[in-house]
Amino acid sequence: MANILITSGPTRQYLDPVRYLTNASSGRMGQALAEAALEAGHDVTVVTGPVSIDYPAAATVIAVDTTDEMLNAVLELFPACDGLIGAAAPCDYMPHRISTEKLAKDGQPLELELIETADIVATAAATKKKHQWVVGFALETEDRRFRAIVKMQRKCCDMMVSNGPAAINSLTNDVEILASDGTTLAHVTGSKQVVAAAILKATQLLIRTKS
């Protein structure tokens, strides 16, 4: 039995009190992973951005809004866990300046400087990883496999799930599960439940090796 930390859903990065940047992540992949992990007898903590789905009652759920909030929750929880599955789609750009008042329109273009938010999986792996295993997700529209392998190395992940934008807010997914040496462990197409079962099956090897 392992203590598994799962990030799930989108995060938001505000321009002002009303407008924000985000993506359509539904949290369904994280939900399916939590269900599969609980079913396999593991303890599950989910750190989730704003979603309209429900997580299993047996999981501990921490709700956050922004990428920084998700990062802080993960950094706090990760050391006491055996592994992390980064299924969230955190908003990865934030406005350099956030307005405390709603920006009033004046008919002119609004020049916005966006800077990258902290990479949650990479930061947790680089700063807090000891015995833990880390499974990352890569969502790309081009060169999916190549970019997923580059991301796996950069983020110090032990396994990577590569998928495309069709995964977002969908009931199904089409993923390639990549081992740390870049080989393909599985190519799975189906409901997010089916995909979650395959990811958890591949993760069991990491659990056995690292626990």
Next chain:
Amino acid sequence: MANILITSGPTRQYLDPVRYLTNASSGRMGQALAEAALEAGHDVTVVTGPVSIDYPAAATVIAVDTTDEMLNAVLELFPACDGLIGAAAPCDYMPHRISTEKLAKDGQPLELELIETADIVATAAATKKKHQWVVGFALETEDRRFRAIVKMQRKCCDMMVSNGPAAINSLTNDVEILASDGTTLAHVTGSKQVVAAAILKATQLLIRTKS
């Protein structure tokens, strides 16, 4: 009995296939207005952005994603309606350039030029308004009342509902209902159902005058 068109919920404006600008509008104000209007015996059509609430089964519901899609639906439906209640919070800025591929992070700031989207209520009122009445919403953090009156005139509305950012994704609201001459018809605080009933009561006067 009137044929009432209600816009509801947020819209999204994409930077690339994954990331978009939006706001946390839940559609609950539009939902409460649809319920109140149906209860008063009116016919209701709702044009809604992506929300996780349900609209009353007796309403005709048109689902859209972006501000342009909402505008096109409203311009098509408005001429056959007796009035429009613009309860949606359309995303009012859009990137000048939309990337067809997911923007890859390179560690550098991303300079984004945002331009204003079309104003749905103002465009419908300016180009298609004949016998119809139009009720607008203004959401402001500063100078709420003054800005709402300016918006009412600019958008050719017959009535304006002024509220603040606390309204967003909340079960309650605190609004001022303003007549076209700038006088306050009502100041209502309570559940969105209570606020919807007050807005519909004020709207009845427009329905009687204009129908």
